[in-house]
Amino acid sequence: MEPVVRLDGVKKIYGTGASAVTALKDVSYGFARGSFTAVMGQSGSGKTTLLQCAAGLTQPTSGTVSVGGADVTALTEAELSAMRRERVGFVFQAFNLLPALTAKQNIELPLRLAGRRADQEWVRELVSRARIADHMHRRPHELSGGQQQRVAICRALVAGPEVVFADEPTGNLDTRSGQEILSMLRLVVDTLKQTVILVTHDPAAAAHADRVLFLSDGQVANLMEAPTPEKVAAELSGQPSSPGLTRPTS
Numbered sequence: 001m002e003p004v005v006r007l008d009g010v011k012k013i014y015g016t017g018a019s020a021v022t023a024l025k026d027v028s029y030g031f032a033r034g035s036f037t038a039v040m041g042q043s044g045s046g047k048t049t050l051l052q053c054a055a056g057l058t059q060p061t062s063g064t065v066s067v068g069g070a071d072v073t074a075l076t077e078a079e080l081s082a083m084r085r086e087r088v089g090f091v092f093q094a095f096n097l098l099p100a101l102t103a104k105q106n107i108e109l110p111l112r113l114a115g116r117r118a119d120q121e122w123v124r125e126l127v128s129r130a131r132i133a134d135h136m137h138r139r140p141h142e143l144s145g146g147q148q149q150r151v152a153i154c155r156a157l158v159a160g161p162e163v164v165f166a167d168e169p170t171g172n173l174d175t176r177s178g179q180e181i182l183s184m185l186r187l188v189v190d191t192l193k194q195t196v197i198l199v200t201h202d203p204a205a206a207a208h209a210d211r212v213l214f215l216s217d218g219q220v221a222n223l224m225e226a227p228t229p230e231k232v233a234a235e236l237s238g239q240p241s242s243p244g245l246t247r248p249t250s
Contacts (some may be wrong), residue, residue: 002069003030004163004195005054010063012049012218023049024060025218031163036189036196038206038227040236041215048167050215051199055088055165056080068162085114089156089164093171095148097140097155103127103147104136107154118158126154129191130184146177153184163195164188170205182208203232 012024023046031037031054039047052058053065056072065072068087075083084090097106107127108118127133130150140148149169156164166185170178186208188194198209206212212224212232224231 002033004033004068005031005197006066007050007054008064008066010050010053010060010065012046012053012058013061023218024053026063027215027218027220028063029213029220031195031197033162033195034189034193035211036186036198036209038198038200038209038212039215040200040206040212040232041221042236043201045215046218047199047215049218051165051167051197054197055090055163056084082114085110086159087162089159089161091149091152091156091164091166091169093168095140095145095152095172097148097151099140102137102139103132103143103151106140106151107158110155110159114159116159122160123154123158126157129187130154144177145173146180149173149177149181150184153181153188157188157192157194163197166196166198168200169198170200170202178205203227203229203236206232 008028010024010027011022014021014023027050039050041047049058053060056065056067059073067083070083072080072083098109101109104123107123111118124133127136130153132147132150132154135143135147143151170181173181182205185196185198189196198205200206207227207229209227210225212227213220214222214224214235222235224235
């Protein structure tokens with residue numbers, strides 16, 4: 001099956017001349033549809049840049065990126081905006097909810113911006129799965145951090161995107177709330193067959209994924225199947241490879 005997101009020979013350089021910094025170096029990898037992949041690496045390894053390129057938030061210096069078979073690097077800015085709005089969902093460390101809108105209005109905002117009506121049955125299903133159905137009339141300041149992030153996840157899913165990108169989504173949450181958010185992301189993969197790409201520095205968070213893609217100095221270093229917190233922590237610390245760790249071939 002064709003990967004839902006594919007990077008081929010992606011390089012990203014920030015700056016020019018002597019001050020140029022290469023964040024990604026010839027990265028090629030395909031993210032399978034319906035999979036949950038964590039992207040990890042030390043600070044400066046390129047994991048956030050990889051997410052930004054894969055999601056169409058920034059253009060690579062060279063190479064190609066495709067989402068759902070469409071070449072993102074060939075799109076105009078207007079086409080990119082439409083793609084990000086309709087085919088991609090985002091969940092960030094900062095919840096990015098509009099304070100003047102209720103939870104329900106925040107969830108439906110991407111559809112309103114696209115000039116589409118919200119499928120109320122789908123909205124009800126999402127908020128039920130997120131266990132926030134009783135909070136739809138509340139504004140963000142009336143919600144806990146975990147509840148706000150659940151609203152953000154529902155907002156990311158409401159348009160039926162082909163992939164959801166989550167960048168450190170538990171970074172502003174306590175341990176319990178963070179675990180609940182990761183369990184929800186796992187649920188949308190298992191029950192809604194959604195594709196999730198998670199950038200994280202936390203081995204316990206990465207263990208919720210099907211596999212972990214490790215970056216080092218802007219390059220793909222290793223791929224771990226069936227991760228556990230212990231195996232992920234060992235890989236990050238540079239200890240000898242454990243079972244389940246392989247060199248990526250795609």
